[in-house]
Amino acid sequence: MKTLYTRIVLTVFMILLLSGAIALLVSNIAYHVWWQPTYSEKTEQTAQAALDYFETHTDGEASAFYALLAQTGYQLLVVRPDDDIDRYGGSFRDESLDADIIASVQDGERYDGMRSYPFHLFWLGLFDNEVVNTYGFSVDGNEGTDAVFIRPDLSAQIRELHLFVGLFFALLTGLAFILIALSTSLIVRPVRTLTEATRSVASGARPLNLPTERYDEIGTLARRFSDMVDSLEKSEGERRRFVSSVSHEFQTPLTSIKGYASELVIRTEGDARNYARIIHDETERLSDLTRQLLLLARLDESNVSLTESVDISASIKDVIRRHAFQLDEKGIAVATDLDETLVVTGDSLLLAQVWTNLLTNAIHASDDGGLITIKAYAADRPTVSIEDDGVGMDEATQARLFERFYKGDASRTGRGTGLGLAIVQDIVRLHGGDLTVESRLGKGSVFYVRL
Template identity: 35%
Template sequence: MKTLYTKFVVTTIVIMIFSSLTAFFISNLYYQSSLKPKNDAKTTELAVEMVQYIEKHPELPLANYLQHSAATGYHIMLIDSKNNTKMFGEPFRDTALDQTTIDKVLNGEIFHGIAEFPQQTFVTGFFANELKNSIGVPLHYANETYAFFLRPNVKIAFNEMHYLFAALIIFTILLSIILVLLSTKFIVQPIKKLKAATSSIADGNYKIQLDHRNDELGQLSESFMQMAKKLSYVDEKRKEFISNISHDIQSPLSNIKGFMTLIENEHTIKEQYALSINAEINRLSTLTNQLLQLTTLDQQERTVKFKNYSLDEQLQKLIHQYQWQFQQKDLMASYSLPATTIYGDSELLSMVWDNLLSNAIKYTNEFGMIGIQLQQDSDAISVIFHDNGIGIPEQEQQRIFERFYRVDSARTRTIEGTGLGLAIAQQIVQLHNGTIDVVSTTGAGTTITVTIPQNDANDYL
C-alpha cells in the first residue's frame, strides 16, 4: 500500500521532472522557431556591415581590423579563391565545411549557417563553435574575393541566452503550478467528500459511501464508514430504547389509571385493586431502579470495590432466598459449591447471580430442574447456571443482552420482566474483565456460564 506521504513525494518529484523536461522541449522549440532565426539575422546584419565597411575603405589594414573585431567577441575566418584560410580571434573548434558552400559564398551568396544548423538541442546548437554554424558573406578587397565567415563567441552567445533561460524558467514554473493544482485537487477531493459525509451524518443520514483508496485517506474513509454504521446502529438502538421505555412506563401507568377509575366508581373489592396498583408501582420502581443502575455503570460513576470474599457462601445465601420460589413451582435444585474465594465487587456480582437465578426460575416449567455449579482453575472462576426450561431460540441468543430485549417480542407479558437484567449482568461482568456465555436449545433448557479472571489486582485498575 502506498502511503499518502509516498504519493505526495513521488507526485512532487514527477511534477518537477515532467515540468523541467517539458519546459526544456518547449524552450528548444522556441529557440528553433524564433530565437535561432533572430540570431542568424542579427549576425548576418553585422557581417554585412563589416564587409561593407571594409569595401568602402580599401586602404584599411584588413588583418588588423579583423583582429580587432574578433577581440570584441567573435570568431572570424577568411577563405580566398585558392582555399587559403586565415582565422582571427579564437579559432573555430571545427572548420569542416563543404566546398560547394564556400564556392557559393565566393560567388556572391550569403551562407546562413546559424539558421540552417542541424535541429539539435538548443545548448549544442547555440554554443556549437563550428564553421558550419556561422554566417558566410562574400568580401571583395584589394582585387581579391574572400568568403568571410563570422559567428559570436561563447561569451556573447551566453549573454544572448538569457531570453532562453527566462523562457525555460517561466515554462517550468507555469507547468509546475498547473500540475500542482491538478494533483492537489486529486488529493483534496476525498477530504471534501469526507466533509460532505460529516455534514450528512450531522443531518442524521448515516448511509454514506466513500471511494476506496490504498493510503491513509482510504483508511480514514474506511474508518469513517465504519463509524457511520456504528452511529446508525446506536441511533436505531436509541429509538428502540425510547420506544421500549415508553411502553414499559406507559403500560403500568395506564393500568394504575384504570384501577383508580374502578376504585372511584365501585364500592367493592377495592382491596384487590389496591394490590394490583401496588404491583404496578413495584414494577415501575424496579424499572427505574434498573435504569439507574445501567446509567451508573455506563458512566462508571460507581467505583468498583474489589475485595476477596467467599463466593460459595454468597451463592448459598442466594439459593436460600429463592427457596420459596423453588417450592412454589416444585422445582428441583442441584448445586455444587466448593469453598471458593473470589476477588471482585460482592455487591455487583450479587446482582449478576440474582438475575441469572431469577431468570432460570422464571423460564423453567413446574417440576423442572435448576443447577448451579462453581468451578475454579489456576487463573479464573466460573459460575454455571443450568436449567431445563423453555430455552432460547438460536436466532434470539445474540440479542438477549440488549437493553429491553425480551424473547417474547410480541410483549404478551405472560412472564414478568423488564428486559434489563441481562444487560446489567453483562455490564458488571465486563467491569470484572470477565465473560458471560450462553448455550441454549429451544424446549431443552439454557446454560449460562460466567467466567471471572483471578489474576493480579492491577488487572482491574
C-alpha cells in the first residue's frame, strides 16, 4: 500500500514530467507554425549572400568556398557533377535524399526542405540533423555545377554549452528531488501524527502532541480531533460509571432472589421445583455478569495496585483445586508443567482471575474425557500456556475473540457472558503483558499469557 508521502512525491514528479511533455509539445507546435518559416528564410538569405560572395570574390574554386562557409557555423553536403559527395562542417545523421531533388538542384532550382519539413509530435524540427531538413542551391564552380545542401551546424554552435546544460539539468533534477522529498515530508508529518493519534484512541490511550497550534486545515483538523477525544472520554467515563453503579445496585436484589429461589427448590416439588431451579440458575448467571462488569469497571479505572509478589505455580494450582468438581464432572484430566520458581509482581487476585477464566474456557471447549495441559515457564518473559484438545476455533472467531460480549461458537463458550476473555486481556495488559491464542478448528486451542 502506498503511503501519502509516496503518493505526493510520485504525483509531483508525474506533474513535472507531464508539464515537461506539454511544454515540449507546445514549443514544437509554435516552432512548426511560426518559427520554422522564419528560420528557413534566414538560412535562404545566408545561402544567397554566400552565393553572391562566391560569384563576385572567388575565382570559381568551390572547395575553399565550402570550407570557409562551414567555418562560419554551417554544415554542408555537396553533391558533385560526378555524384561524388563531399561533407563540410558537422556530419548529418541521415544523408538520404531523393535523386530527383539532387538533379533539380543541379539544374538550378532551389530546395527548401526546412520550410516543408514535416511536423513531429515530440521532436523539434530545428534539431533534426538530416539532409532532407536543409536548404539546397547550386554552385557553378571550375569543375561543374554542384548541388549544395546547407543548414546551421547547431552541434558546433552549442558544443560549449553541453557541459553547462548537463550540469544544470543534473543539479536541477537532484535538487528538485531532494526539495520535493523534504517538503512532502514536512507536509505529511502532521498527517502521520494524526494517524498515530487515531491508533492511540483505538487502543484506549489519549493521543499526545497533536498539531493543534497550526493555523491551517491540519491545525483545524487536529483541534476538532482533540475535541472529539475529549467528548469520547467524557462519554466513556459516564458509561463506565453507569455500568458500575447499575451492576453494584443489581447485586443486592439478585442475591435476595437467588436465596429465595434456593429455598423454593428445597421446599417445592414437580414443575414448581423446576421453575424455581430455572430462576436460581438464571439469577446466578446475572449475578456472575454483574460481578464481571464490576471487575471491568475496576480495570477501566486503572486504580489497581500491582505491588504483590505472586507465585505463579501456587496461584495456578489453587485455581485447579477450586475447579476440581467441574473437571471430575466431565472426566477431564489436567497435566501441569510448572516452574516452581516463577514469581511476578502484580495483583494476586487478578492473576487468579486470569487462570480461572482461561481454565473455565478450556473446560467448556473440551469434550468429556479430554485433556487440558497447563505450563508455566520463564522464556524471554514469564509465560503461562493453557492448552485444550477441544473444538478449536476458525480464524473469524479468533479475530473477535477478545471483544467484550462476543461469545463466538456456543459449543466453546457455553452460556457465558462473553466477558471472560476480555477481562483476561485487560488484566494481562494491566500487568504489562500480552495475550495470544493459537487454534485450529477441531484440533483444540492454546492460550499464551506473557507477563
